[in-house]
Each structure stands twice: as C-alpha cells, then as structure tokens.
Amino acid sequence: MKWTNVLLLFIGAVLWSCSSSPLKEQYQEIDLLITNGKVVDGTGKTAYEADVFILNGKVVHIGKENTKGLKIKRTIDAEGKVVTPGFIDLHSHGSPERTPAFENFLAMGVTTITLGQDGFSPYHENLKDWQDSLSAKGTGTNIAMFVGHGTLRELSGIGRKEIPSEEELERMKTLLANNLVHCFGMSTGLEYTPALYAQEAELLELAKVVGEKGGMIMSHMRNEDDPELLQSIEELCRQGEFAPVHVSHLKSVYGKGEERAKEIIAFMQEQRAKGVQLTADIYPYNASYTGIAIVFPEWAKTKEQFEVAKKERREELETFIRNKVISRNGPEATLLGTAPYKGKTLADLEKEMGKPFEQILIDEIGPEGASAAYFVMNDELQTRLLTDSLLSVCSDGSPTSHHPRGHGTFAKLIEEYVNKRQVLSLEEAVRKVTAYPAGILKLQDRGTLKVGHKADVLIFDPAAVHATAEYSDPKQLAEGFEYVVVNGKVAREKGVLSEELYGEMLKPLSSVAKEL
Incomplete structure (x- = not known):
C-alpha cells in the first residue's frame, strides 16, 4: 500500500474519532449502552458483535458506532458475554401480591411470565381492576394474563356440573368476552376440578368467544398419559377450529423412546397441516x-x-x-x-x-x-420433544413450588442442552424462549433485540450459567445471568435485586389495537 493511502486512512480515522456520533443528531442522551458483547438477537441468526443502545425503555440502535459527544448515563462492558432478549415463560405460576419481585424468574433470565394458567385465574369477575392494582404497585417481571376456565365455571355458578344450563353458559361466555379485552386468552386445566367435568360442547362454545376476541387457548389437557395423549391433543385441536391452541407442558407419562416422541411431533404437524394453529411448550425435567x-x-x-x-x-x-x-x-x-x-x-x-x-x-x-x-417421564422421549423447533420451553414453576423447575428451568436449558449435551445451539435455544413465544403471544414489541422493541435484555456468559436447584433443595436461585434488564432498567445485577420493580402488565394485541 502506498504511503499516501496509509496517510489518508490515518487522517480519516482521526477525523472519525474527533467527530461527534451520528446518533447525537437523533438523541440527546442514551440511558444504557451495552458494549463489546455478542448479540444473539432471538431470531435464530448467528451471533454477531454489536453494541446495544437503550433509551426510554426501548432499543434505539444496534451496531458499532462512534459515541463521541453522546451523553451516556450508564455503560455496561459485555466483553466475553452474549447479549440476548429477556426470556419469556409461556407457563408459569405465582402470586404478584405475595412475591411481586419474582426473583426466581429474573435470576434465570425470565423477563416476562404468564399467569392464570391451568384454568385458574384470580377470583374476580373483572380482572382489569386486579391488573390495574398490580400495575400501580409494580412487579419484577412483565406479566401476560390469562382467564381461567375453571374459575369461570365457579364464577358462573356451574361448579362441578357436567352440563351447564343455557343461562349459566351464557354468563360464562359473557365473563370470558369481557375479560379477554385485557387478557391474552383462556387457559384450561381439564385434569383438575371443576374443569374436568366440562364436556366438549362447552369448550367449543368458549373457543368461539376466544377466537372472536383475538385470543388463544392454553391447555393443561385432559390426559397426559401416553395411551391418551394423542386423543387429548386432538380434543384441543377441535377447539383450534375457532382459535389458536397451545399445549401446556407437553409430556408423555409412561411413554418411552425417541420414536414415540417423533410420532407425537408428527401428529401435531398433521394437525397444523390441516390449518390448526397449534403450538406447545415443555419443561426440561423428567418429573411433573x-x-x-x-x-x-x-x-x-x-x-x-x-x-x-x-x-x-x-x-x-x-x-x-x-x-x-x-x-x-x-x-x-x-x-x-x-x-x-x-x-x-x-x-x-x-x-x-x-x-x-x-x-x-x-x-x-x-x-x-x-x-x-x-418421576414419570422418559428422558430420551422428552429430550426429543424439547429440541424440536415446534416447542418452546416453560417452567410451570413459581417462587414457592417444591420443584426445581421454578428456579432452574431456563438455566438448565443453557447449561444442560446447549453446553453439556450440545443438542441445541445457543442461538436456537434463545429463539425457543424469546422470539418464538413472543410470536405465540402476539407480542409485537418483545422477544427480539430490534430497534423499536422494548428493552428486555440479558447479559451473560453461557459457560457460567448454572441451575443450582435440585429436587431435594429446589428453591435455589439460578446463577450466571449477570445482568437482567426489564423495560430498559437493570432489574438484577450480579446477583443483587433492584429495590424497584420494572415489570409491566402487558396488554394483548387486540387491546393495543383499540387504543391506537
């Protein structure tokens, strides 16, 4: 290279370093800058080096930029670490009144949870009032709420009746429709009282309401025993004629082997080929x-x-x-x-x-x-289900449950299936718990690291992630998720929980559309 070219490159570099950041033309300041990390953006795309700029709770820029002249309130150096979207738990439990911080979830990288699962939601005819009271107090994670079918039965006076009267059914449908304005769908727990008494005609009538309101149905199905499993999925898929349907914590009790897992996946794919919007999640443990x-x-x-x-x-x-x-x-x-x-x-x-x-x-x-x-599941079968692209990952856990999944699920996903077994790439594991569940819930501004999206962000070294919870000692917080950012604020840092709660009560897409 000629010395003149070298000189020109040198002059250009000097001028670039002395000039103000192009971002300064758009923003007066940046709340949080995450530098030197590898971005795993949630889409499944290969990790790439970039800086992440956050302002007012949103990602405003991703890339390598000159920051000279740009006021930055805080910088986190993520060298040697990955930067990912916060994880989304599609099936979770807990009481925001008793444990509003939800540190068990934050510690394993979860920034959004779902409540109202298995057919049980808070015993309120109008869930919006309950949601508003929570929003005023704050929660550690974001919350996506579901209306419980079993709770609707109780509120409607049906209880354990197999066949509700027309008046009772209409009351249940009205309660469901009113609450779906502020909730993401209906959950069913058909193995639990009182929902186990519900007949298919009732479930189909409710599915029509869910579909009309733009919601989805998440189901703890009627029977998870292997001989009855496909029949239970098929029952759910008949509701799928009217609304998207989702199998909660898919498992095959008594089932064994990878071939059986392939049969289950093939059956689900057949249903999808028929036009049913069918998805599922699973937790990485062999005990329910x-x-x-x-x-x-x-x-x-x-x-x-x-x-x-x-x-x-x-x-x-x-x-x-x-x-x-x-x-x-x-x-x-x-x-x-x-x-x-x-x-x-x-x-x-x-x-x-x-x-x-x-x-x-x-x-x-x-x-x-x-x-x-x-301890009723077969590891070979469950592992094949977990690694399939059709399934997301859930914890089915809470801050208080006596099962390690409530404190370890998402750490175990990285530690066991990415690092040790190497049956999932880091990019695919992250996709399964970020962009994919965001798509299932129709969250348009979360789940991927993208300009304009809400800044739910994790910074961690995958090799340092460790699920410490055991069956004998299940309430041990996960390790390794060094920074957990919720809506642009650092909610947990190096094992220390923020004194403030930054989570939001999320609104379904249909509700957001009405406000626009």
Missing part, C-alpha cells in the same frame, strides 16, 4: 409437580367426594390408588413437597408408618393434603 389428587379417582378428588368414597367404596378406592401409583413408576417415584412430608417419597412413608402407601394417602393425607413431584 402437582397436587396428590392426581392419583385419586375422579369420584374422590374433592373433600366431599372423598369422604363418601372412604366410607362407601373404601376397598375400591385403595385398589385404584395402588394401581395408579404403581403405574406411575411406583411409590419411590412420588416425592412429596408439602409439610410434614416434604422431601419424602411414598416409599419412605411406608417404611416409617409401617403400612401400605394407599392407606397412608387415604388416612393421613387425602386428595387435597399434599403436592408432589412425580
């Missing part, structure tokens, strides 16, 4: 967690039913519970999470009390007396 009523028969799940069954059908009740628990991998596979039995299996209790576990469940615990983790 729910109330012990799951092993009781339908005719003995509530206190009233249980008392009658205990007196009039005792032998039949014992036989049912024994067979059910044995079919779910035996008493060793049920780990109780409720005092005074917390941390003990049914097998442990048999030894301690000196009597069969079915008698313990009937005489000491009852269908509403405990919750437990159930």
Whole structure:
C-alpha cells in the first residue's frame, strides 16, 4: 500500500474519532449502552458483535458506532458475554401480591411470565381492576394474563356440573368476552376440578368467544398419559377450529423412546397441516409437580367426594390408588413437597408408618393434603420433544413450588442442552424462549433485540450459567445471568435485586389495537 493511502486512512480515522456520533443528531442522551458483547438477537441468526443502545425503555440502535459527544448515563462492558432478549415463560405460576419481585424468574433470565394458567385465574369477575392494582404497585417481571376456565365455571355458578344450563353458559361466555379485552386468552386445566367435568360442547362454545376476541387457548389437557395423549391433543385441536391452541407442558407419562416422541411431533404437524394453529411448550425435567389428587379417582378428588368414597367404596378406592401409583413408576417415584412430608417419597412413608402407601394417602393425607413431584417421564422421549423447533420451553414453576423447575428451568436449558449435551445451539435455544413465544403471544414489541422493541435484555456468559436447584433443595436461585434488564432498567445485577420493580402488565394485541 502506498504511503499516501496509509496517510489518508490515518487522517480519516482521526477525523472519525474527533467527530461527534451520528446518533447525537437523533438523541440527546442514551440511558444504557451495552458494549463489546455478542448479540444473539432471538431470531435464530448467528451471533454477531454489536453494541446495544437503550433509551426510554426501548432499543434505539444496534451496531458499532462512534459515541463521541453522546451523553451516556450508564455503560455496561459485555466483553466475553452474549447479549440476548429477556426470556419469556409461556407457563408459569405465582402470586404478584405475595412475591411481586419474582426473583426466581429474573435470576434465570425470565423477563416476562404468564399467569392464570391451568384454568385458574384470580377470583374476580373483572380482572382489569386486579391488573390495574398490580400495575400501580409494580412487579419484577412483565406479566401476560390469562382467564381461567375453571374459575369461570365457579364464577358462573356451574361448579362441578357436567352440563351447564343455557343461562349459566351464557354468563360464562359473557365473563370470558369481557375479560379477554385485557387478557391474552383462556387457559384450561381439564385434569383438575371443576374443569374436568366440562364436556366438549362447552369448550367449543368458549373457543368461539376466544377466537372472536383475538385470543388463544392454553391447555393443561385432559390426559397426559401416553395411551391418551394423542386423543387429548386432538380434543384441543377441535377447539383450534375457532382459535389458536397451545399445549401446556407437553409430556408423555409412561411413554418411552425417541420414536414415540417423533410420532407425537408428527401428529401435531398433521394437525397444523390441516390449518390448526397449534403450538406447545415443555419443561426440561423428567418429573411433573402437582397436587396428590392426581392419583385419586375422579369420584374422590374433592373433600366431599372423598369422604363418601372412604366410607362407601373404601376397598375400591385403595385398589385404584395402588394401581395408579404403581403405574406411575411406583411409590419411590412420588416425592412429596408439602409439610410434614416434604422431601419424602411414598416409599419412605411406608417404611416409617409401617403400612401400605394407599392407606397412608387415604388416612393421613387425602386428595387435597399434599403436592408432589412425580418421576414419570422418559428422558430420551422428552429430550426429543424439547429440541424440536415446534416447542418452546416453560417452567410451570413459581417462587414457592417444591420443584426445581421454578428456579432452574431456563438455566438448565443453557447449561444442560446447549453446553453439556450440545443438542441445541445457543442461538436456537434463545429463539425457543424469546422470539418464538413472543410470536405465540402476539407480542409485537418483545422477544427480539430490534430497534423499536422494548428493552428486555440479558447479559451473560453461557459457560457460567448454572441451575443450582435440585429436587431435594429446589428453591435455589439460578446463577450466571449477570445482568437482567426489564423495560430498559437493570432489574438484577450480579446477583443483587433492584429495590424497584420494572415489570409491566402487558396488554394483548387486540387491546393495543383499540387504543391506537
């Protein structure tokens, strides 16, 4: 290269370094600048080097820019780390009144959660008032709210009736329609009382309302046992004629092997090919967690039913519970999470009390007396489901549940499936928990690092991410997500939670459109 060319390049570099930033023409200042990191933007695109500029809660620029003359309130050096969108948990639980900070979620990189799942939402006819009160107080994460079908049944006076009257059904539809203006859809929990009594005609009528209001249906399906799984998906897909439908925490209880997983995925793809807007999520653990009523028969799940069954059908009740628990991998596979039995299996209790576990469940615990983790899933099958592009990842956890998924899910996704097993690239793992769930919820301004989008951002070294929660000690916060930014504000930094709460109560697309 001629010396004149070298001189011109040198002069150009000097002039560039002395000149003010082009961004200064657009912005007087920047709230937060994240420099020297590798951007994993959520779309699945290969990571690239860029700086991220944040102002007034939004990403305003992504790229390498001269910042001379630009007032920057705070700079975070992300050298050696990745910068990603905040994670979105499609199936989560918790009480914003009791634990508004939701630190368990923030610690594992989650900036948006969904509440009102499994058919249970707060017992209010008008959820907007409840949402407004939360917005005034603040929450640590953003919240996308769903209307619970089981709660609608209770509010409408239907309860455990199999077939509601026309008046009751209309009341339920009206309550649903009114609340869908401010919620993202309806959730169903068809394995739980009172929703398990609902017939298909009722669910289809409600699905029409959900579709008319632009919402979606998230479902804990009627039966997750492998022999009944496809039938349960098919029932949900019939509702999908009227609204998008989503399988919550997809699992195959008793199912085994990668081939079975492929059959399940193929069946779901067939439904999608027919025009059903079907999606699903899954958590990266091989044990579920729910109330012990799951092993009781339908005719003995509530206190009233249980008392009658205990007196009039005792032998039949014992036989049912024994067979059910044995079919779910035996008493060793049920780990109780409720005092005074917390941390003990049914097998442990048999030894301690000196009597069969079915008698313990009937005489000491009852269908509403405990919750437990159930080790009923096959790792090979569940891993194949988790790595499929059709599925997002959820925690199905809360700040208080006695299951490690509530504190470890998203850290385990990175640590186990990206770093250790290497069955997912980092870019694909991030897509599954950012852009993909944002698309499912129709969140147009979250889920990707993009100019104009809300600044829900994570900064972390993937190699440092660690899920510390264990079944024996499940409430241990995840490690490695060094900075968690919610709506442009640093909500958690190097393990320290902000004193302020920066989350928002999110509005569905249909509601936003009405305001424009």
